[in-house]
Amino acid sequence: MQATSTQPVLAVFDFDGTLTDRHTFWRYMRFIVGTQSFWLRIVPLLPKMLSVIVGITPLMQARLAFIACYLGGLSVEQEREHAKYFITEQLPLWLRPEALRRLQWHQSMGHVTALVSNSPENYLIPWGQAAGFDYVCGTRLATAKNKLTGGISGTNCVEREKVTRLKGCLNNLDDFYIYAYGDSSGDDALLGIANSPFYRNWY
Numbered sequence: 001m002q003a004t005s006t007q008p009v010l011a012v013f014d015f016d017g018t019l020t021d022r023h024t025f026w027r028y029m030r031f032i033v034g035t036q037s038f039w040l041r042i043v044p045l046l047p048k049m050l051s052v053i054v055g056i057t058p059l060m061q062a063r064l065a066f067i068a069c070y071l072g073g074l075s076v077e078q079e080r081e082h083a084k085y086f087i088t089e090q091l092p093l094w095l096r097p098e099a100l101r102r103l104q105w106h107q108s109m110g111h112v113t114a115l116v117s118n119s120p121e122n123y124l125i126p127w128g129q130a131a132g133f134d135y136v137c138g139t140r141l142a143t144a145k146n147k148l149t150g151g152i153s154g155t156n157c158v159e160r161e162k163v164t165r166l167k168g169c170l171n172n173l174d175d176f177y178i179y180a181y182g183d184s185s186g187d188d189a190l191l192g193i194a195n196s197p198f199y200r201n202w203y
Helices: 025-033 035-053 059-071 076-089 097-108 121-130 160-169 185-192
Strands: 009-013 112-120 135-144 147-153 177-182 196-199
Touching: 009 097, 025 035, 025 059, 025 076, 025 112, 035 059, 059 147, 076 121, 076 147, 097 112, 097 177, 112 121, 112 160, 121 135, 135 160, 160 185, 177 185, 185 196
Parallel strands: 009 112, 009 177, 112 135, 177 196
Antiparallel strands: 135 147
């Protein structure tokens, strides 16, 4: 199946493991608190990690414990500065050149491009805008009184929520011929709405 000459094309990319060669969020938290502090603080979280491994605790629930531990109480301004340095100093080291070439091809063809990821919008939006994405959706870290609360606002941007968030940007998805790129079960719903889904090893 191919797009017609008049049909608009939408290319949707996951971030971690798709545009990058590794997961970035826990590395972002390590970047903020420092390597030594990161590993010291992880000790109380080890039982939670074990419960995820044995299937007792859902991964997204455990993820909230990490966010609370490492980001709770950080000022919005401090976190914003960390994000600036992270996307210039760290993220470029982990980007897949072949994935960026695919993104740039879509852009050169005039396709609408969207980045939809479970990574936090705090660094996803500035990076995605610099990369030329038309739309960027990610998990939103909650704030109150100019500080990060250690929680999230709304729902983790994963599984069906990825499609919901994409529809919030483009409510006429049926009008598009959709390319989707992902690498995990969290992308299944997104890949499911695509005319041309690509799961891993598409480079």
